[in-house]
Amino acid sequence: MTGAPRGPSRRTFVLSLPSALLAAGCAAPRQGTGRPGDPVVLTLLSHYASGELKAALRGPVDEWNATHDRVEVRTEAVEFDDLLTTFMVRQAAGQGADLLQPYCLWNGQLVRAGVLRPAPPGDAARITRDYGAAAVGSASVGGKVYGYPTEAQTYALYYNRRLLRAAGIAHPPRTWRELEDTAYRTTRRDRYGNTLVQGFGLSTYDDSTTVGQTLALLNASGGTFMSRDGRSTAIDSPAGRAVLELEHRLVSRGASTPGVNVYQAFRSGQVAMVISAGWWTGSLKAQLGAAYRDVGVAPVPVPKLGDRRATLATGFMLGVNASSRHPREAWEFLRWLNTGVRTGATATRMSALQVSVGSLTGRAGDMRTLLGQGGDPNLRPFLDALGYAVPEPNVPGAQQAKSLLRKNIEALWTGRQSVEESLRTIRRQVDQEVSRSW
Numbered sequence: 001m002t003g004a005p006r007g008p009s010r011r012t013f014v015l016s017l018p019s020a021l022l023a024a025g026c027a028a029p030r031q032g033t034g035r036p037g038d039p040v041v042l043t044l045l046s047h048y049a050s051g052e053l054k055a056a057l058r059g060p061v062d063e064w065n066a067t068h069d070r071v072e073v074r075t076e077a078v079e080f081d082d083l084l085t086t087f088m089v090r091q092a093a094g095q096g097a098d099l100l101q102p103y104c105l106w107n108g109q110l111v112r113a114g115v116l117r118p119a120p121p122g123d124a125a126r127i128t129r130d131y132g133a134a135a136v137g138s139a140s141v142g143g144k145v146y147g148y149p150t151e152a153q154t155y156a157l158y159y160n161r162r163l164l165r166a167a168g169i170a171h172p173p174r175t176w177r178e179l180e181d182t183a184y185r186t187t188r189r190d191r192y193g194n195t196l197v198q199g200f201g202l203s204t205y206d207d208s209t210t211v212g213q214t215l216a217l218l219n220a221s222g223g224t225f226m227s228r229d230g231r232s233t234a235i236d237s238p239a240g241r242a243v244l245e246l247e248h249r250l251v252s253r254g255a256s257t258p259g260v261n262v263y264q265a266f267r268s269g270q271v272a273m274v275i276s277a278g279w280w281t282g283s284l285k286a287q288l289g290a291a292y293r294d295v296g297v298a299p300v301p302v303p304k305l306g307d308r309r310a311t312l313a314t315g316f317m318l319g320v321n322a323s324s325r326h327p328r329e330a331w332e333f334l335r336w337l338n339t340g341v342r343t344g345a346t347a348t349r350m351s352a353l354q355v356s357v358g359s360l361t362g363r364a365g366d367m368r369t370l371l372g373q374g375g376d377p378n379l380r381p382f383l384d385a386l387g388y389a390v391p392e393p394n395v396p397g398a399q400q401a402k403s404l405l406r407k408n409i410e411a412l413w414t415g416r417q418s419v420e421e422s423l424r425t426i427r428r429q430v431d432q433e434v435s436r437s438w
Contacts, residue, residue, distance in 0.1 A: 040071045040326050042333060044318075045086065045097035049077035052357050060337055060349040071329045073099075084109075084399070091115050091323070098324040099333070101150060104138035104315045108230070108396040111141045117322040119145045123331055126339060134313035135362020137391035147319030148338040150350055152362040153277040154385035155216035155300060155312045158284075162294045163197060163272040172273070172298035176246060179273070179301045183255040186272035199255035201274030202247055202413060203262035210406045213275035216312040217243045219390040220300045225405070226434070230395030233430040235405075236423045242303065244412060244419045251413050258413040275300055277314065278382035282358020285376060297378040299385065313389035315362065346370075362386060397434040404429045 048057045054077065061073050076097060078086050084106050090096045091113065102110055110116045119127060124145040128136055135149035159172045167186045173179040183199030190196055203209040215225055223239025226232070234240070250256040263280075265271045267287055285292050300311045318338070320330040338350045345352065351366035355375060360367050360382055367383045393401075408426045411417040417425065 039069060040329050042071060042073045042099055042324075042326060042330055043076055043097040044073055044099040044101070045076045045078070045083075045090075046101035047077060047080040047083045048075070048101075049079050056353045056357050060353060063342075063349075064333060064336065071326075071333065073333055087115060088113065091321075094323070096321045096323055098321055098326060098330050099318060100321055101316055101318050104149075104317055105392055105394050105398050105402065107139070107141050107146060107317075107394045108398055111146065112396045114322050116141075116146045117320045117324070117327060119147060119319070120331055123148075123335065126335075130339070130365075131362040132364055132386040132389075134386060134389040134391045135315060138313060138315045138362075138394065139317040139319075141394060147317035148334050148350070149362040150316045150318050150338075151279075151354055152313065152315045152360050152386060153279055154360075154382045154389045155212055155275055155277050156381045156385060157273060157275050157298045157300055158266065158280070159273045159296050159298065160266070160269060160271070160294050161296050163269065167272075172296060173301045174298075175301050175305055176303050180246070180249065180255075183250055183273065184253065187255045189254070195254065195257050196270065198257050198260065198262075198265065198271045199273065200250050201260070201262040201266060201271040202250060202256035202258050203260060203274075204258045204410045204413065205261045205263065207402065207406060208276055209262050209274065210409055211402055212277060212312060212314070214243060214247065214405075214409055215392070216275050216300050217246065219310040219312055220302050220307075222307070222310070224390070224393075226393040226395060226398075226401070230393060231431075231434055233401070233427055233434075235430075236427040241419060241423060244409075244422055247409075248412060248419055256413075258410070269294075278379060279359050281376055281378050281382075285358065295378060297381045299381055309385075309388045311385050311389045312392060313386070314392045360386070395434060397436065400433050401430045404433060 046057065048054050057075060061075055065072055087096070087100060087102065087110065096115065107116065127139065127145050127148060131149050135152045136145065139145055139147050139149045157172060163186050164172065164182065169182055169185060173182045179200065186197060187199040188197040218225060218235065218239060221239040221242055223237055223243070224234045227234045251258060262271055262274050266274055267284065284295055288295065299309055302309060318334055320327050324330055338348055341348055346369050347366035348363065351361045351363050351370060354361050355370045358376070360379065364383065364386050371379055371383060405426055408417065408422045412419065412422040
């Protein structure tokens with residue numbers, strides 16, 4: 001959902017490591033014996049490598065270490081782009097960290113590779129009870145829960161109030177027809193035909209904009225990317241066709257310019273609307289200053305009024321390595337971090353951590369309490385979406401399937417494939433990939 005800077009780089013997937021990082025990743029972590037004077041040492045590997053996320057995680061870890069003599073937690077971090085590869089390299093070397101914070105899309109691959117340990121029954125029951133269905137689904141594989149959801153991201157519609165007002169539009173779109181109308185009315189060009197303002201920010205910049213908003217629209221239309229058993233794609237359907245046709249119209253009629261970096265363009269007032277995840281609110285608030293008052297957030301539009309709401313949910317979780325020598329102590333720490341609260345506190349340490357950096361967890365009760373204490377109102381649509389969002393498919397092969405989907409969406413947007421060609425190619429390529437991964 002993140003440490004890495006809170007920005008687009010967290011949502012890219014470059015699975016290659018320089019040799020220096022590979023060497024560092026294979027350094028054996030210290031693990032104590034638990035005897036007096038020699039505590040058990042748990043290593044926690046995440047992408048909270050720098051900035052506000054690194055500082056935010058440091059707080060509860062220092063608190064734990066100050067109040068627990070028998071078990072010490074030490075944090076290790078790599079940038080998000082290197083996280084999955086680091087998990088796999090260290091595991092293959094027999095030197096994996098005790099505690100892992102994977103992007104939930106990878107869970108099927110990590111479970112198949114024997115990296116993640118299922119949650120004990122008591123923890124699984126607690127997670128299922130206390131977290132939203134989308135967060136639980138993201139942290140589960142094959143019906144088994146594998147960790148505590150941490151960062152939870154849902155997708156909603158960001159819009160520029162000033163640009164909508166200038167086009168005579170009083171409220172953000174609720175339906176796809178309104179979305180198209182708003183996109184066309186807010187698009188502006190100079191006298192030479194150059195785009196000054198995109199009405200709707202389709203963008204090939206990264207997964208979050210290319211794939212994320214396509215899947216959010218697909219879910220909103222009642223469709224899904226993968227079949228229920230995860231062995232084939234389900235996008236070649238009326239819902240999938242409707243989404244790709246919508247995006248194709250927006251591009252062909254000039255309301256979207258996919259080659260533009262939508263993150264920069266929205267900040268500078270050159271994009272009227274874009275669908276993205278809740279993590280972006282923190283970045284926008286910091287970058288825009290007083291101009292942040294022009295940013296609004298609304299639910300993802302549905303095809304027609306009265307349709308049931310749905311959107312995409314992605315996230316991260318904290319789990320225990322299947323090869324950890326200290327699983328009991330590892331789950332003890334995770335329970336403390338994700339269910340316990342400090343004296344006088346009203347939410348778990350993890351929920352407080354995420355809200356402090358402009359994010360959410362899947363614990364809706366915590367979120368409502370924390371956001372009710374002066375939090376950003378633009379986070380509320382993302383919080384509401386925790387109740388109806390659809391988790392990102394995390395079957396074995398999910399990462400490669402997502403990459404193939406992105407490649408074909410970009411081919412459609414750039415005119416290299418028609419809607420029908422894109423649907424056929426996605427079905428053929430993704431089905432081949434996921435069938436090989438089981």
